[in-house]
Amino acid sequence: MPVPVELVRPLRQQALRPGSPPEDSVFPGDDEALATHVAVRDGASVVAVGSLLPEAPPGWLTTWPGVRPPSGTGRWWRIRGMATADRWRNRGLGRAVLDLLLERAADAGGGALWCNARPAAVTLYRRAGFAEAGEIFEVPGIGPHRVMWRVVPEP
Secondary structure (H helix, E strand, O other): OEOOHHHHHHHHHHHHOOOOOHHHHOOOOOOOOOOEEEEEEEOOEEEEEEEEEEOOOOHHHHHOOOOOOOOOOOEEEEEEEEEEOHHHOOOOHHHHHHHHHHHHHHHOOOEEEEEEEOHHHHHHHHHOOOEEEEEEEEEOOOEEEEEEEEEEOOO
């Protein structure tokens, strides 16, 4: 379910930016009107989160073989901040969050999604219909990532 961005940031920091200051869990576009943030809770605890932001991909992705840019009313969306608390991993919560974000993109007119996936998450995205593009690259201070993308049709 959509939640205020402030609810997703603590788990983002804990899981994705451990040891870094809280401001590192604030992403550009978090406060845009079309941004959606979702969380899975166990009681009052947030155990999985993810965000969908309207954001164009790196320019090279739009010319990558096989990549289809958004058509019609669609737009480019970026998935960011996918995180699951350690003890809740491997229970399907990441997929549940991703499905909610895909649904939101479809409800907003469809388009194409992209993300920078950590190697451990590539299988999750593949199972959800994402394709890999480009080579593995290093995000300084964070680690290796791979660009992935997919089309989301209108509902």
